[in-house]
Amino acid sequence: MSSLKILVAEDDPLHAARMEMLLTEIGYEMIGPADDEGTLLRLFKATLPDIVILDIQLKGGSDGVDIAARLSQVQKVPLIFATSYTDATTMKRAVAANPFAYLIKPVEKGALQAAIELALFKFGRPDVPSEAFTSWTEDLVIQDFFFVKAGDKLLKVSADDILWVEVAEDRYCDIVTADRRYHLRTSLSSLESKLNTQLFFRTHRTCIVNLRKVDSIDEGDFTISIDGRDVPLGKTFKASLLKRLKTLQ
Structure with missing residues (x-):
């Protein structure tokens, strides 16, 4: 038995620290944070995490949508986008990348756990519409x-x-x-x-x-x-x- 390994890509120290606190409280292992694309790809290949939580806009202009595509070329993994921006343009681009779940920063504990469960459910049961998921009822x-x-x-x-x-x-x-x-x-x-x-x-x-x-x-x-x-x-x-x-x- 092991805890879930969750790789976090976040370039804001405050949001990264909060994410680590919440994941630790729930009982998951956080990898990172990676604050740029190069570090993220290196950690991803080295650890093969169960889930990736990815800031949609990392420092240096790295685009989370494009990074997500590159991660999937290494290994398919449930991906959760995190963003502070809720404008129509950002959300439209996020939806187009087809992540398994979304988080709006600052992240709350309940929303984080729900996003993790939804992402794993969609990854493990692609035959079931995501709207059918309301809570974790089947392992x-x-x-x-x-x-x-x-x-x-x-x-x-x-x-x-x-x-x-x-x-x-x-x-x-x-x-x-x-x-x-x-x-x-x-x-x-x-x-x-x-x-x-x-x-x-x-x-x-x-x-x-x-x-x-x-x-x-x-x-x-x-x-x-x-x-x-x-x-x-x-x-x-x-x-x-x-x-x-x-x-x-």
């Missing part, structure tokens, strides 16, 4: 990472750290890692279609396991040992699981 799987809301902040859980996923009492899911359990706001069936099939395998109607974490299988008791704990193995899944595990050897 996401994006490129082998789970983004899970715990309290007021989002956590990033690597698929490699997951031992298994199981049905919870409320018919949603629990992600189980070596040291923690995370409650996931989605059903097991919905989640299964989004998982990397090279890594995860359904072993029971209530369970999906990380194949790389399987220690042993008790064919008599129909259980799978993972990290010293037993998870169920359904009879109808046994043959497929054994065959799948052979391909990993």
